[in-house]
Amino acid sequence: MIGNLPSELRHLKYLKSLHIEQNEGIVGSIPEEYGEMENLRYFGLVYTKLTGKIPRSFGGLKKMTSLILEVRTFC
Amino acid sequence: MVVSQNNNNNEPASGESSNMSNESPNNEALDGMDQTTPTLDNEPAAEDDTPAATPPEVITDPEDPNAKRLSDTIMYLIDNDISSTASLQDTTSPQYQTAVWMAQQDPKPLDIPTSNNYQFNQRYSLAVLYYALSGEGWAFDMKWLSGRHECEWYTSLFLQSGFTSFGVYCDGEPDLEDPDADIYSKQRTVTTLDFPRKFCCVFPLCTDLVVCDISQHLMICTIHS
Numbered sequence: 001m002i003g004n005l006p007s008e009l010r011h012l013k014y015l016k017s018l019h020i021e022q023n024e025g026i027v028g029s030i031p032e033e034y035g036e037m038e039n040l041r042y043f044g045l046v047y048t049k050l051t052g053k054i055p056r057s058f059g060g061l062k063k064m065t066s067l068i069l070e071v072r073t074f075c
Numbered sequence: 076m077v078v079s080q081n082n083n084n085n086e087p088a089s090g091e092s093s094n095m096s097n098e099s100p101n102n103e104a105l106d107g108m109d110q111t112t113p114t115l116d117n118e119p120a121a122e123d124d125t126p127a128a129t130p131p132e133v134i135t136d137p138e139d140p141n142a143k144r145l146s147d148t149i150m151y152l153i154d155n156d157i158s159s160t161a162s163l164q165d166t167t168s169p170q171y172q173t174a175v176w177m178a179q180q181d182p183k184p185l186d187i188p189t190s191n192n193y194q195f196n197q198r199y200s201l202a203v204l205y206y207a208l209s210g211e212g213w214a215f216d217m218k219w220l221s222g223r224h225e226c227e228w229y230t231s232l233f234l235q236s237g238f239t240s241f242g243v244y245c246d247g248e249p250d251l252e253d254p255d256a257d258i259y260s261k262q263r264t265v266t267t268l269d270f271p272r273k274f275c276c277v278f279p280l281c282t283d284l285v286v287c288d289i290s291q292h293l294m295i296c297t298i299h300s
């Protein structure tokens with residue numbers, strides 16, 4: 001997987017879980033719009049090359065129980 | 076060796092999968108995999124399973140109805156704030172590529188909605204993810220951009236720990252009892268997107284790699300030594 005996460009995933013309004021692990025080709029930052037996915041419970045982006053801050057909008061995700069963001073520099 | 080059996084459970088598409096926990100699902104037994112792409116050798120692909128992943132030639136002839144479908148698609152996406160105008164004007168963007176695919180290349184083309192339509196948006200959003208993350212280079216064939224319902228864009232593998240699935244999981248099931256039922260007629264919603272550890276690879280640690288595709292309610296397993 002190579003590229004930026006698209007903001008269009010915000011339209012998956014029933015999404016409960018997003019898990020992407022060990023895909024170092026993913027760069028950029030987490031789109032602010034992901035905070036619109038109000039059913040999100042699990043959000044895990046592990047071992048990607050994402051940078052930036054956790055979107056402020058995530059503060060409104062009341063159903064979120066797990067937020068896992070982990071970065072390392074080797075595969 | 077190919078093994079086939081009926082499988083109407085469609086378990087991975089039943090909402091929060093049993094594999095989905097709060098502890099990074101589906102990552103066991105995936106270490107040390109190489110870059111080989113698993114395929115279902117010798118299994119003829121159904122016609123609508125062929126992804127239109129390569130950026131297609133855009134039909135722009137104003138006399139061609141597909142050209143109007145593209146302009147209608149782009150207009151819909153802008154009018155309903157599904158994607159930005161700028162991204163849809165950029166012919167190299169994932170959004171534009173997806174619009175072309177939805178309008179002209181999708182083996183199971185949807186009608187262009189006249190008002191905001193969740194099912195259209197869902198298929199579009201997943202296709203944008205495919206183009207944005209270079210889906211043509213994904214190692215596993217999950218049937219993305221095939222003519223299957225987007226809820227069928229996943230694959231299942233048999234690992235040492237048992238079956239594991241990744242890709243798209245949905246709530247809502249097609250009516251399997253009625254062979255004439257249109258699987259598109261019932262709203263099915265994406266609840267999980269799962270691309271586990273080492274999604275990019277397969278498994279040299281396994282003496283026999285068993286690749287199983289159960290995504291069309293028929294289990295087809297191929298053993299790769």
